[in-house]
Amino acid sequence: MSVTTAPPVLRKAMEDGSAKTVIRLIETEAEISEEELYEYRRYRWLYGCSPAELIINSTLFLDRTSLRNLLYDIADSTSMPSWMWPLIRLPVELDHCVEGQFNKAFLMTMDNGAEVLAKIPNPNVGSAFYTTASEVATRNFVREFLNFPVPRIHTYSLDPLNPVGVEYIIEEKAGGKPLGNLWRHWPRESQQDLVTELVDLEAKLASVSFQSHGYIYYKDDLKTKGVRAQSLEAMYSSIGNPSKELDPSHMAKFVLGPLDQAVLWQGERATMALERGPWQNAVDYMLALGMNEIQWTKTCAAAQMNYCRPVDTPELPEEYISLLERYLILVPHLAPIFPEELHSKTLCLRDLHLDNIFVDPDTKRITHIIDWQSTPVSEIFFQYRVPAMLPPSSGYKSIPEPMSEGSRRSYSGESDDILRRYQDLTRIKNPLRWAAISHPHKSILQPVSLVSGAWSRNDVFSFRHALITIAAHWQDIYPDSIACPISFTDQELWLHNEEMELLEELGTVLHLLQDQNLIAVGGRVLRDDYERAHAVNTCVKEMFVDMGEDEQHKALYKKIWPY
Numbered sequence: 001m002s003v004t005t006a007p008p009v010l011r012k013a014m015e016d017g018s019a020k021t022v023i024r025l026i027e028t029e030a031e032i033s034e035e036e037l038y039e040y041r042r043y044r045w046l047y048g049c050s051p052a053e054l055i056i057n058s059t060l061f062l063d064r065t066s067l068r069n070l071l072y073d074i075a076d077s078t079s080m081p082s083w084m085w086p087l088i089r090l091p092v093e094l095d096h097c098v099e100g101q102f103n104k105a106f107l108m109t110m111d112n113g114a115e116v117l118a119k120i121p122n123p124n125v126g127s128a129f130y131t132t133a134s135e136v137a138t139r140n141f142v143r144e145f146l147n148f149p150v151p152r153i154h155t156y157s158l159d160p161l162n163p164v165g166v167e168y169i170i171e172e173k174a175g176g177k178p179l180g181n182l183w184r185h186w187p188r189e190s191q192q193d194l195v196t197e198l199v200d201l202e203a204k205l206a207s208v209s210f211q212s213h214g215y216i217y218y219k220d221d222l223k224t225k226g227v228r229a230q231s232l233e234a235m236y237s238s239i240g241n242p243s244k245e246l247d248p249s250h251m252a253k254f255v256l257g258p259l260d261q262a263v264l265w266q267g268e269r270a271t272m273a274l275e276r277g278p279w280q281n282a283v284d285y286m287l288a289l290g291m292n293e294i295q296w297t298k299t300c301a302a303a304q305m306n307y308c309r310p311v312d313t314p315e316l317p318e319e320y321i322s323l324l325e326r327y328l329i330l331v332p333h334l335a336p337i338f339p340e341e342l343h344s345k346t347l348c349l350r351d352l353h354l355d356n357i358f359v360d361p362d363t364k365r366i367t368h369i370i371d372w373q374s375t376p377v378s379e380i381f382f383q384y385r386v387p388a389m390l391p392p393s394s395g396y397k398s399i400p401e402p403m404s405e406g407s408r409r410s411y412s413g414e415s416d417d418i419l420r421r422y423q424d425l426t427r428i429k430n431p432l433r434w435a436a437i438s439h440p441h442k443s444i445l446q447p448v449s450l451v452s453g454a455w456s457r458n459d460v461f462s463f464r465h466a467l468i469t470i471a472a473h474w475q476d477i478y479p480d481s482i483a484c485p486i487s488f489t490d491q492e493l494w495l496h497n498e499e500m501e502l503l504e505e506l507g508t509v510l511h512l513l514q515d516q517n518l519i520a521v522g523g524r525v526l527r528d529d530y531e532r533a534h535a536v537n538t539c540v541k542e543m544f545v546d547m548g549e550d551e552q553h554k555a556l557y558k559k560i561w562p563y
Helices: 051-058 064-068 070-076 082-087 128-146 188-206 219-225 267-271 282-300 317-333 405-429 431-437 442-450 460-472 490-515 527-546 551-560
Strands: 009-013 019-023 043-045 091-096 103-110 115-121 153-157 168-172 208-210 215-218 234-236 254-257 345-347 357-359 366-369 377-379 524-526
Touching: 043 527, 115 128, 128 153, 128 168, 128 188, 128 215, 128 219, 128 254, 188 345, 188 366, 188 405, 188 431, 215 219, 219 254, 267 282, 282 317, 317 460, 405 431, 442 460, 460 490, 490 527, 524 527, 527 551
Parallel strands: 009 091
Antiparallel strands: 009 019, 043 524, 091 103, 103 115, 115 168, 153 168, 208 234, 208 345, 215 254, 345 377, 357 366
16 A cells, blocks of 8 residues: 655654644745654653663664654554554654654644544654563453453564564554643542542452463564463452353463563663563572573673772672572572562563553543553562552652642642551452552562663662661561571671661652652653753762861762752
């Protein structure tokens, strides 16, 4: 098929939900560079740019003409679904949606008013194949078996050599508006009603349990990869009703396959024979993460300076391997502390922040849940975090607005009420999830979430601190057990405590900047706010350096300031 028409108008969405024209592809209005459509444009980082931004901006992952004619290129392929034929006459507008960290999304509007969303992975996603394949299968699974409110996927491609030049998903536009644009303006009753609806959806996900730990895929999508996969066996249960097996004939098209987390597929790890799952139990999963990290460290890690330590010698990979070996010793002791029912494996949405929940502004009901990338099937005891939309537990904040002290206290009280409602409802409607959230020793799982990539992201301290904390509280956690199987020397503890003291001083300043809505921890700022944030950073950095008691300490403080 060949389609000839005028190029579409290109626009981008703004943070407040509005839109502005980036470039109209007609001669009289082409004064703005088309670069803005292809580059990562949402945030900047005060220390130059983040590793993610470096990857995104240094790689032209999509041919310029391919994006402009995305719908036509798909229409030319032999796999074009029938739903697309009425749409391919005249795409009149292409909106660049507000970006996430791992994807670009483009809303395509046709001359007949039809709208579809095209989503493509950024290079920092890790494996574009596994990320796309798992998201498609997971979304279709929850839509088909649980009638979950996710946008319908019209078509997708896992072949980077397709006419578009990258893996992609074409889906319906999410109905309604992002909750982040509305939440602060809703009355308390409406917020509480939405929390009730959210808990019901989480309980619906928890109603299906699986046999193994991994990610959901279509069997046919993994055939060419030669990776280990398991048949997807699942049971459905609800409170007060007996469990029943989901129809195996309908489940046969799905399998459980490897993790698609970016850290396991980036850089040198992409070509390494790492153990990425699936696994029959949590211990095998946790051990695999540690073994993967040892394999990468022995092959790729090099000594690096850590200016927060009170020594002038670099931190060595051998020190990191010693921590990893102690982690492996600890792993078999972690899972047994949780009751057997929490070893059940279910799907869990890990990124439920305000902008991933779409609602009808009139009815205030949830219309769609988006962003299903890297959604695991995991043991319930790993699902101990409350949704990020519920401050202060998860730390999610949309763009903050200045508030008076009285308003701040009022907002804090309202947030506490919303969090308590979530907790109360989860206790009743999703009791196993509540058992994970309220477990007194859930913090022993912190090393598991920190182990992958700790050296690469310069965060060995946090990993080490999690291990030391477990060792220090072993008798409280396991009062009837033998002595803690791992230990740390006096020298290790002294070096760690010295590093912690310096990091706590730094952290106090950085969190003060965040609490005052000046600079978020991590140095990420909206592009339009960069100059103001840069000026604030320069001033506060000078003040922090001046805190040093002598020139040696001032030089040290200057080195450890992160921005």
